[in-house]
Amino acid sequence: MHSTDPNAHSAEALRRENDDLRRELELLRSPTSTSAEPGWKPSKTTIVALALFSLILIVVAFFAGYLPMQHRRSVVVAEARHQEEALPRVQVISVTRGGGKSALQLPASTQAIHEAPVLARTDGYLKARFADLGDRVKAGQPLAEIDVPELEDSLRGARATLEQSRAALEQSKASLLQGKADLEFAKVSAERYSELAKAGVASRHDDDRYRLEYQARIASVNALEKALNAQKSNVAAAEANVARIENLQAYKIVRAPFDGVITLRNVDAGALVSVGNTLLFRIAQTHTVRVYVSVPQSWVSSVRVGQPATVRVAGLPGRQFGGTVARTANALDPTSRTLLVELNVPNPDGVLMPGMSAQAELNTSQRDAPLVIPADALVIRANGSEVATVRKDETVHIRKIRVGRDYGDLLEVVDGLNEGDRVIQNPSDVVHEGMKVETVSAEASR
Numbered sequence: 001m002h003s004t005d006p007n008a009h010s011a012e013a014l015r016r017e018n019d020d021l022r023r024e025l026e027l028l029r030s031p032t033s034t035s036a037e038p039g040w041k042p043s044k045t046t047i048v049a050l051a052l053f054s055l056i057l058i059v060v061a062f063f064a065g066y067l068p069m070q071h072r073r074s075v076v077v078a079e080a081r082h083q084e085e086a087l088p089r090v091q092v093i094s095v096t097r098g099g100g101k102s103a104l105q106l107p108a109s110t111q112a113i114h115e116a117p118v119l120a121r122t123d124g125y126l127k128a129r130f131a132d133l134g135d136r137v138k139a140g141q142p143l144a145e146i147d148v149p150e151l152e153d154s155l156r157g158a159r160a161t162l163e164q165s166r167a168a169l170e171q172s173k174a175s176l177l178q179g180k181a182d183l184e185f186a187k188v189s190a191e192r193y194s195e196l197a198k199a200g201v202a203s204r205h206d207d208d209r210y211r212l213e214y215q216a217r218i219a220s221v222n223a224l225e226k227a228l229n230a231q232k233s234n235v236a237a238a239e240a241n242v243a244r245i246e247n248l249q250a251y252k253i254v255r256a257p258f259d260g261v262i263t264l265r266n267v268d269a270g271a272l273v274s275v276g277n278t279l280l281f282r283i284a285q286t287h288t289v290r291v292y293v294s295v296p297q298s299w300v301s302s303v304r305v306g307q308p309a310t311v312r313v314a315g316l317p318g319r320q321f322g323g324t325v326a327r328t329a330n331a332l333d334p335t336s337r338t339l340l341v342e343l344n345v346p347n348p349d350g351v352l353m354p355g356m357s358a359q360a361e362l363n364t365s366q367r368d369a370p371l372v373i374p375a376d377a378l379v380i381r382a383n384g385s386e387v388a389t390v391r392k393d394e395t396v397h398i399r400k401i402r403v404g405r406d407y408g409d410l411l412e413v414v415d416g417l418n419e420g421d422r423v424i425q426n427p428s429d430v431v432h433e434g435m436k437v438e439t440v441s442a443e444a445s446r
Helices: 004-029 032-036 045-084 151-201 206-249 297-302
Strands: 090-096 100-120 124-128 142-147 254-255 260-265 279-296 306-312 321-332 338-346 357-367 371-374 379-381 386-390 396-400 400-404 412-413 422-424 440-441
Touching: 032 306, 100 338, 124 151, 142 279, 151 206, 279 297, 279 357, 297 338, 306 338
Parallel strands: 090 440
Antiparallel strands: 090 422, 100 279, 100 357, 124 142, 142 254, 260 279, 279 338, 306 321, 306 357, 321 338, 371 412, 379 386, 386 396, 386 422, 400 412
16 A cells, blocks of 8 residues: 655655665776776765765655654644543433323223113014114114014914903903892891881891891802902903013014114024024114223322323324223222223214224323433343433442333333432443543533
8 A cells, every 4th residue: 555645755755866876876986887987986075975965865854754754643642642531421311200290001992882782572583684784773773573473373362361351350340230239139128127027027037037148148249349350350461461462562673772883783584583592683882982991000099080081093093082081990900900991982973993902091190200211311231220320529320220101202210210310311331330421411412
């Protein structure tokens, strides 16, 4: 590699000229040169002048090349010594407390505000289906029709039984009226014969016979009244049976219990359905959705009913849904140590669907805000989580800390630091315990 220094080039040129002059002197001194040119012989003055000229050239070359090089070398050495003696500069930031309000973000899941299975209330075959999966229906809207021919026969039999009971009731009423008339006649006869017996006109035998007949009529009327009441009960039972069958007939038409959307359709036309066992549809009301969140034990005291919340769904970028805390379980899950919290989120356009996974954000306020540090101040080593702090004497002190929540650019410090401590932001590998540093405020440098 050739040097690009001009002083080095000049020194080299002078050195070559000196060599040329030395060779010329040797040629002059050699016998061959004398014999070649016998008429010329350099004088002592010429030799001395040539030597002096060579010496001058050597001195000039020395001062032109060596001295600048030596100066540059001394400058480089001085700068290196200055850098070695200078203190390393680090950016520090003071440990502060986070804001009193913070957002707690947790995974969540959505459910319908109301959801119910629609079952058959009568036995039969599905005659027709009027709604399908995903249809939005109104309360009372027909969903399906069940064909129950046996129910018609049962209804006709029940109505015939009702008519028979009503006829028997009328007969009992007539018998009671007849019995009351006979009772009145027996009463009059008994009173008359009692007076005649007292006057000695009628015998005591006739008096006793009419008196006992009157008592028999009283017992007969009581029996007829009870029979009438029994017939009334039979009529009421027959009417109830007819009403029951008529209600079952009304259940042939399956209707929606409330406004909602069909989330499950389980049968088709012609399917055999039975009372209380066959699931026909499942309907969900989604104008408001329930969002369930499991809050960690450390944040349970910050959650209250009526607290505002925000819900975001990964499949709906750029959209957020506002809601409130509707209720809590008021008990922790012993396995996960979390509190189940229910949020009510309005969903007028039906964008949120039951079963979605979401991210819920609870805006909480804390009485004692936690200490926070920049995320780039944390150092993960074999000893665990550490930070490099600077003492008052500008020396480094490595502290082991316990980290809480991660806010992204900030970290919550649970233990290991005090408010006002100065931590080194983004410390390098050369930072070690006890080293002297020159500090620069990170806030001032921004």
